Amino acid sequence: MSARRGERLGLSFALGLPLLVLLAVPTLALLAALAREGLGSGLASPQFRAALFTSLRTSTLALALIVGFGTPFAWWLARREGRLARVLDGLTQLPIVMPPAVVGLALLLALGTQSPLGAWLDARGWSPAFRSSAVVLAQVVVASPFYLGGARASFRRIDRRMLDVAATLGATPGQVFLRVTLPLALPGLAAAAAMAWARALGEFGATLIFAGNLPGRTQTMPLAIWETFDVDLDLALAASALLALVGALTLWLLRGLEGRGERMRGGSR
Amino acid sequence: MPALCRRALLRQLGAGAVAGLGALACGPRELTEDPHYVFAASSLREAFELISRDFQANAPAEDPRLALSFGGSSTLRVQIEHGAPAIAFASADARQSERLHAGGHCETPQLFARNRLVLAVGAESKALTSFDDLPRAERIVLADAAVPAGRYAQLCLARRGASFEAAVREKVVSFESNVRRVRAKIESGDADAGIVYVTDLLATPALRVIEIDPQLQPEIGYYAAATTRSTQPALGRRFVEHLLAPTSQDTMASLGFGRVA
Numbered sequence: 455m456s457a458r459r460g461e462r463l464g465l466s467f468a469l470g471l472p473l474l475v476l477l478a479v480p481t482l483a484l485l486a487a488l489a490r491e492g493l494g495s496g497l498a499s500p501q502f503r504a505a506l507f508t509s510l511r512t513s514t515l516a517l518a519l520i521v522g523f524g525t526p527f528a529w530w531l532a533r534r535e536g537r538l539a540r541v542l543d544g545l546t547q548l549p550i551v552m553p554p555a556v557v558g559l560a561l562l563l564a565l566g567t568q569s570p571l572g573a574w575l576d577a578r579g580w581s582p583a584f585r586s587s588a589v590v591l592a593q594v595v596v597a598s599p600f601y602l603g604g605a606r607a608s609f610r611r612i613d614r615r616m617l618d619v620a621a622t623l624g625a626t627p628g629q630v631f632l633r634v635t636l637p638l639a640l641p642g643l644a645a646a647a648a649m650a651w652a653r654a655l656g657e658f659g660a661t662l663i664f665a666g667n668l669p670g671r672t673q674t675m676p677l678a679i680w681e682t683f684d685v686d687l688d689l690a691l692a693a694s695a696l697l698a699l700v701g702a703l704t705l706w707l708l709r710g711l712e713g714r715g716e717r718m719r720g721g722s723r
Numbered sequence: 724m725p726a727l728c729r730r731a732l733l734r735q736l737g738a739g740a741v742a743g744l745g746a747l748a749c750g751p752r753e754l755t756e757d758p759h760y761v762f763a764a765s766s767l768r769e770a771f772e773l774i775s776r777d778f779q780a781n782a783p784a785e786d787p788r789l790a791l792s793f794g795g796s797s798t799l800r801v802q803i804e805h806g807a808p809a810i811a812f813a814s815a816d817a818r819q820s821e822r823l824h825a826g827g828h829c830e831t832p833q834l835f836a837r838n839r840l841v842l843a844v845g846a847e848s849k850a851l852t853s854f855d856d857l858p859r860a861e862r863i864v865l866a867d868a869a870v871p872a873g874r875y876a877q878l879c880l881a882r883r884g885a886s887f888e889a890a891v892r893e894k895v896v897s898f899e900s901n902v903r904r905v906r907a908k909i910e911s912g913d914a915d916a917g918i919v920y921v922t923d924l925l926a927t928p929a930l931r932v933i934e935i936d937p938q939l940q941p942e943i944g945y946y947a948a949a950t951t952r953s954t955q956p957a958l959g960r961r962f963v964e965h966l967l968a969p970t971s972q973d974t975m976a977s978l979g980f981g982r983v984a
Contacts, residue, residue, distance in 0.1 A: 566805030567952075576806060584807045666807050668760055668792050681793060684903040685768065 484698055487691035495689055496696040502689075504670050505678035506696070512586055512674065513654040516593035520601045520650050525643065528605035529635070543606070550599045557595055558663030561588075565664075588665035589672050593654035601650035608642020609635070641713075648708035652701055758790035759955050760808055761962055762799040764815035766872075766902065766920060767945065770836075770978050771813070774971045778962060787955060789962070795870060795901075803828055803950060810959035813947040813966070816871040820946040832946035835966040837981030839940050840879055841921045842933035843906060848915040854883075854935045857916060858890035864897045864905050864914035871943075872902035876918040878941040906930070922979035945980070 496502050531543050549557055565572045566583050575581045582588050612635060620634045621627070636643075658676040665672035667681060675697045682690040763771050771791055779789055792799070792809070796819040803809050804826060812829055814820040820832035844851050850859055857863065866873035880888040896914055899905045905917040909930060920943075924932050947966055949959030965971055967984045976982050 562802070562805050568805050572806065581806060583805065584802070662794070663798065663802070666792060666802050667794050668808075669790055670758060681765075684765065684901065684907075 481698070484691065484695045487688065488695035488699075491688055491692035491695075493692070493696055493699070496693040499689065499693070501669060501673075501682075502675070502678055502693045502696070505673050505675045505693075506700070508586065508589070508670075508672070509655060509674040509676075509697070510700075512589040513593055513651055513657075516590045516597060516654045517647060517651045519590070519594050520598045520654075521643075521647055524598055524601045525605060525636075528602050529609050529631070531602065532606045532609035546602045547599050549595055554592075554596055554657065554659030555663055558592060558660035561592060561595065561660065561664040565591075583664060584666045584668065584672065586665070586672055589657075589661050589674060592660035592664045593657045596657050596660050597650040597654040600653050601646045604646025604649060605639070605643050608639040608646065611642065612638050644708055648705050651708075652705060655697070655701055758788040759810045759958060760790050760792045761811045761813065761959075762792050762794070762803060762807070762809040763813040764796045764799070764945070765793045766815055766838075766922065767813055768793050769926075770975050770980065773974050774966065775962075777970060777974070778965050787958065789958070797870075803952075806952070808954065809950050810953045810955045811947060811949050811962050813945060815945055816874075817944055817946055818871075820948055824948065827951060829948040829950045830960070832948040833963055833967070834944045834983050835947050835963075835971075836945040836975050836983060838920045838922055838943040838945070838979075839937075839981065840875055840918050840935050840943070841924065842916055842935060843909050843919045843924055843927075844916045844931040844933055845909050845912060845914070846929055846931060847912070848931075851916055851933065854933055854939070858887065858894065860894055860916040862896040862914045862916075863891060863894045864899060864908045864917040865895055866902045866905050866918070867898040867900050870900065870902065872905070872918075872920065873898065875941045875943055879918065879935060879939050882939045882941075920979075925979050944983075 497506075527546075531539055531546075562583060563569060565575070565581070565588075567573055567576045567581065572581060572583065582591055616638065617630055617634060620630045625633065656676060657674070658680065661672065661674055662677060662680075667673055667677050669678070673681075675693065679690050679693050679697070682693065761771070761775065768791075771793075775789055775791055779786070794802075796814040796816060799807075799809070799812060800814065800819040800823050803812055803823060812820065812823060813835070814823075814832070817832070820829065823829045824832055842851070842854050842857065844860075848860065850856065865876050868874050868877050880891055897908060899908065902919055902923060905914075905919050906923050906927060908914045909917050910927065918935075921932070924930055947963045949956055949963055953959045969984070972982050972984055
């Protein structure tokens with residue numbers, strides 16, 4: 455990883471330094487809060503324990519849905535070149551530029567009891583709004599663009615000749631996908647999944663509107679932090695630090711997986 | 724043996740995912756038992772936590788569990804209109820509960836508490852001694868006109884006169900989305916003065932309170948009603964009635980709210 459001669463890395467670093475400082479400031483503030491309050495006060499509060507459980511449960515389910523449905527779709531997006539694929543690709547990225555509160559309102563208008571679909575679902579007791587399924591849906595909508603984008607890019611990086619070789623050696627398309635494509639794309643898929651999961655865990659605006667702030671049911675960590683913020687700033691900070699720690703640990707684990715995947719490729723790139 | 728290794732990794736990931744999802748599908752018991760929610764404006768949080776504790780302590784044992792959900796009055800109103808499972812709604816202004824009632828989503832709203840505006844001043848700003856001095860403050864912070872506290876502050880300034888309002892507006896450094904954040908800005912020293920509810924200042928002895936003339940005060944009322952789509956209409960109605968009970972009125976008065984009964 456040493457720099458090549460003649461590269462002006464020192465200058466690049468100096469130019470990037472303000473951004474680094476800006477990124478470090480909130481982390482340091484959280485660490486200071488953590489040192490002052492300790493992890494205990496966040497975990498000791500029953501409200502935050504319930505919220506942490508809700509957060510972990512919903513974001514993991516959201517991730518499973520995103521990866522389960524998103525992987526085949528990202529593969530399709532990666533292989534199709536036509537106008538339809540381009541339009542659909544743009545549509546899937548739309549939630550990234552929309553304010554999450556708008557996403558939440560749109561979901562509420564589409565699936566709340568005032569919409570025909572929502573009313574039909576509600577009459578059968580299947581209405582997803584204001585339940586933990588609403589939290590999961592909000593997270594899927596807000597986080598899946600990150601997975602789709604990353605997975606599509608990862609699939610596109612695969613050398614097509616490898617797939618052709620596998621096919622000429624007698625592998626069925628299914629076998630090619632499972633034994634060649636997927637393993638080759640895996641590090642990129644893992645990174646994209648980590649991004650999507652982190653985004654789902656931090657989801658706030660869409661959840662607040664579509665799922666409501668219902669403690670014990672739809673109140674996730676970000677919602678509990680927001681609610682506590684006006685009453686007990688230190689407790690809110692301690693809980694934020696707890697969330698950041700859980701997030702950092704998971705990202706670290708996923709990065710580890712990604713690194714393992716890279717090593718398996720044995721420096722093929 | 725990279726291929727084997729890859730397959731093992733995939734299998735491991737798959738098994739982990741299945742086990743994890745299984746564990747998530749069945750949560751702890753207390754989370755699967757559904758409480759019934761009272762939706763209340765954020766500014767009622769301290770009062771309602773005490774009142775609902777008292778309500779549940781004196782309720783029959785077979786009563787379902789009650790829980791509170793706090794948020795901005797208008798957000799809560801929209802959510803109830805779209806099917807949120809509230810058994811009662813307590814709003815920080817008449818407007819939101821009237822709109823909910825007009826749409827047929829709640830019963831007739833009942834006035835259960837009042838509030839009034841005061842000027843909150845940072846400990847260092849000694850120059851300010853009365854509401855009339857407000858234009859002399861260096862940095863003023865107000866709640867945004869989109870939230871009730873901001874609308875009330877605007878009404879109050881307008882009643883004092885157009886030139887006064889203009890002079891104050893010149894000094895406003897921030898419009899906050901929440902009245903508690905107005906208080907926080909003054910507490911942290913980012914602003915010298917701001918208009919807040921008297922109930923916001925009880926727990927904040929560091930700030931100086933300057934009263935505002937009753938003639939300038941807008942009518943600030945808190946309204947509650949049981950919802951019509953409620954799964955527990957009787958429970959919702961009993962909670963609304965309980966808000967007018969002497970013990971609840973005492974609790975709210977001790978937090979600075981004005982009595983209505």
